[in-house]
Amino acid sequence: MNKDLQKKIDQFTIEGFQKQLINWYRDEKRELPWRESLDPYHIWVSEIMLQQTRVDTVIPYFENFITKFPTIQALAEAEEQEVLKAWEGLGYYSRARNLHSAVQEVQEHYGGVVPNNVKELERLKGVGPYTKGAILSIAYNIPEPAVDGNVMRVLSRIFSIWDDIAKVKTRKQFEELVSVIISKEYPSEFNQALMELGAMVCTPTSPACLLCPVREQCHAFYENVQHELPVKTKKKATKQVQMAAALLYDRQGYYYIHQRPSKGLLANLWEFPNVQLKEEPSFTYKKQLENFICDEYSVEITLTPLLGTIQHVFSHLTWNISVYSAEVIGSSNMKGLIKVSEEQLKAYAFPVSHQKIKKMYAENTRSE
DNA sequence: TAAACGTGGCT
DNA sequence: TAGCCAAGTTT
Numbered sequence: 001m002n003k004d005l006q007k008k009i010d011q012f013t014i015e016g017f018q019k020q021l022i023n024w025y026r027d028e029k030r031e032l033p034w035r036e037s038l039d040p041y042h043i044w045v046s047e048i049m050l051q052q053t054r055v056d057t058v059i060p061y062f063e064n065f066i067t068k069f070p071t072i073q074a075l076a077e078a079e080e081q082e083v084l085k086a087w088e089g090l091g092y093y094s095r096a097r098n099l100h101s102a103v104q105e106v107q108e109h110y111g112g113v114v115p116n117n118v119k120e121l122e123r124l125k126g127v128g129p130y131t132k133g134a135i136l137s138i139a140y141n142i143p144e145p146a147v148d149g150n151v152m153r154v155l156s157r158i159f160s161i162w163d164d165i166a167k168v169k170t171r172k173q174f175e176e177l178v179s180v181i182i183s184k185e186y187p188s189e190f191n192q193a194l195m196e197l198g199a200m201v202c203t204p205t206s207p208a209c210l211l212c213p214v215r216e217q218c219h220a221f222y223e224n225v226q227h228e229l230p231v232k233t234k235k236k237a238t239k240q241v242q243m244a245a246a247l248l249y250d251r252q253g254y255y256y257i258h259q260r261p262s263k264g265l266l267a268n269l270w271e272f273p274n275v276q277l278k279e280e281p282s283f284t285y286k287k288q289l290e291n292f293i294c295d296e297y298s299v300e301i302t303l304t305p306l307l308g309t310i311q312h313v314f315s316h317l318t319w320n321i322s323v324y325s326a327e328v329i330g331s332s333n334m335k336g337l338i339k340v341s342e343e344q345l346k347a348y349a350f351p352v353s354h355q356k357i358k359k360m361y362a363e364n365t366r367s368e
Numbered sequence: 369t370a371a372a373c374g375t376g377g378c379t
Numbered sequence: 380t381a382g383c384c385a386a387g388t389t390t
Contacts, residue, residue, distance in 0.1 A: 050386035057376070057385085091374030094389080128388045148386045168369080195386055204384070205379075235383085236371090265373070314374055352375065 001176055008159050008219070009180060017217055018183040018190060024213035025193030028200065030055075033062050040114035040139035041072050041103075047134045048099050048126060052092065055199070061090050072114070075100065076107035084268060084349035093266060093349075098126030116140045129175070134191070143187035145178035147171055150198025151191075156230035157202060160219035165230045202226075239317040244289040245274035245354070246303060247325040247361040254339040256299070256328060257348065265314075270348040272357055273297060273337065274321070285322050298333040301326035307364050312353035319353055323360050 001009075029035070032055065034046035045065060049058045065086050069075035075083070080100060087096035102124040106114060114135065115121045121132045133146030145151075152165045152174050159177070163170040183190040201208045207226050209215050220226040248256035257270050275292040277285055286303055293301060303324040310321040331339070340348070350358070 047386065052373090052385055052387060053375080054377075054385050089375075091376090092387090094373070095387090098388080126388065130387055134386075146386085149384090150386065166370095192386095199386080237382090267373095312374095314372095316372060316374095 001180075002173070005159060005161065005173070005177065009177070012159075012181070012217060014181050017181065017214055018186075020213045020216075021193045021197065022183065022186055022189050025189055025196055029192070029196055030200075033059060033066075038139070040116075040135060041075075042066060043139040044114055044131075044135055045099070047131045047138075048095050049090065051095060051131070053090065057090070061087070072103055072107055072112045076104045076112075080268065081347070081349065085347065088349040089352055089355075093269060095126055097268065101125050102127065114139065116142070118144070129171070133175075137182075137187045137191045141186075141188045143179075143182050143184050143190075145175040145182065146191045146195075147174045147178060148195060150195040150202075151178065153204065153230050154194055154198045154202045157207070157220035157226050158214065158218045160223065160225070160229070162229070162231050164233050166233045238313065238315070241317055241319050242277040242279075242285075242322075243274055243319050244277055244285045244322045244324065245272050245357055246289055246293060246301070247272050247323070247357060248293075248299070248301065248328050248337075249325065250328045250331070250339070254341060255345055256297075256331075256334075256337045256339050257345070258297075258337050266351045269351050271350065271354045277322075286324060289322075289324060297336045299328055299331050299337070301328055308360050310353065310356045310360065312356065321353065321357065323357050325361050325364075 034042055037043070046058070046062055049062055049065075068086055069078060069083075078100070080097065083096050083100045084093060087093055105124060106112060110120070115124070116136065118132060118136070121127055121135060127135070130146055130148050133144040136142040136144040137146055149165070152171065155161065155174055155177060156165065161173075163173065165171070197212070197214075201212050209218070209221050209226060212218065212221070215221045218226075220229050256273065258273055260266050260269050260271055262268050273293050275289055277288055283291070286306070290301065290303055293299060303326045307323045307325060310319075310323060312319045312321065
């Protein structure tokens with residue numbers, strides 16, 4: 001612990017802080033589906049879904065997921081495609097694949113019981129420092145820090161900490177701090193209260209300090225610097241990528257789709273045939289796509305004129321997709337694609353970018 | 369350590 | 380509008 005922070009802790013009234021924070025939480029906490037359950041598996045699922053994702057977005061996904069996979073055993077026995085389908089549209093799909101794999105690990109090696117200790121938890125795929133602490137404290141009421149973005153924002157303001165919260169070293173410092181101030185009697189409520197305060201009161205852009213139950217001990221409030229904290233380095237601009245995609249269909253009403261590789265972006269999800277375009281094409285986009293589909297999948301097609309373009313922004317890049325369609329005549333030598341009916345298509349997990357492609361095709365078709 | 373990894377809502 | 384952000388983890 002650094003000297004400056006230790007000094008602030010020495011002047012800090014820990015018990016008063018715990019009491020004010022937890023009392024506020026008991027009065028003001030939101031009713032959320034995962035708060036209705038004490039099942040460590042349900043807590044675990046919610047914590048994975050909530051990573052980098054808003055509460056309002058997660059709620060319907062959580063309810064559907066728990067209905068479909070109510071127990072560790074149910075999820076462990078499910079097919080990965082079924083799991084990805086339940087995650088479709090939620091993003092960061094490796095979370096779903098890691099959760100599935102970790103749950104199988106728990107089913108096999110821990111008799112279907114979510115571990116209640118640091119050593120076993122941190123070996124599970126997708127369970128990092130935050131999620132480990134969240135499961136231990138919320139599911140098992142063990143006083144472990146669960147430091148997320150909310151907690152770092154709240155505590156950086158209360159203790160006036162100006163270190164960059166994007167650094168691992170800074171997060172570790174906050175974990176040390178939480179270890180000291182956490183309620184040993186009510187660690188679950190303490191950790192959740194800290195996060196709830198960050199979400200509802202001590203918000204990023206316009207903190208409601210006058211409604212804050214702990215402003216009395218907040219350094220930032222007294223120095224009026226709450227808008228300058230926390231300090232966080234900025235991300236770089238996203239890279240632009242040019243793509244062309246084709247929705248292939250045939251007279252029998254089948255669609256032709258492709259599964260993405262098992263690693264990297266959108267791993268194992270399904271998509272319509274597409275190719276990343278060269279910077280300065282010697283061929284037109286349409287010709288590049290036609291050649292690619294012919295070479296890669298051995299199907300002969302003639303593309304329609306451009307249906308439209310779609311921009312899809314990821315966290316680290318932007319896809320600019322030119323969308324075409326084509327009727328497949330002969331597919332006897334086809335490889336790397338499968339053909340599915342409209343009805344079967346619904347069982348496959350597609351990224352939002354390709355759902356947009358399907359929608360654009362449907363709208364073009366309808367207007368003919 | 370820094371980049372990869374999704375999506376949708378807000379300012 | 381364009382950028383920032385939301386209960387992070389993996390490589």
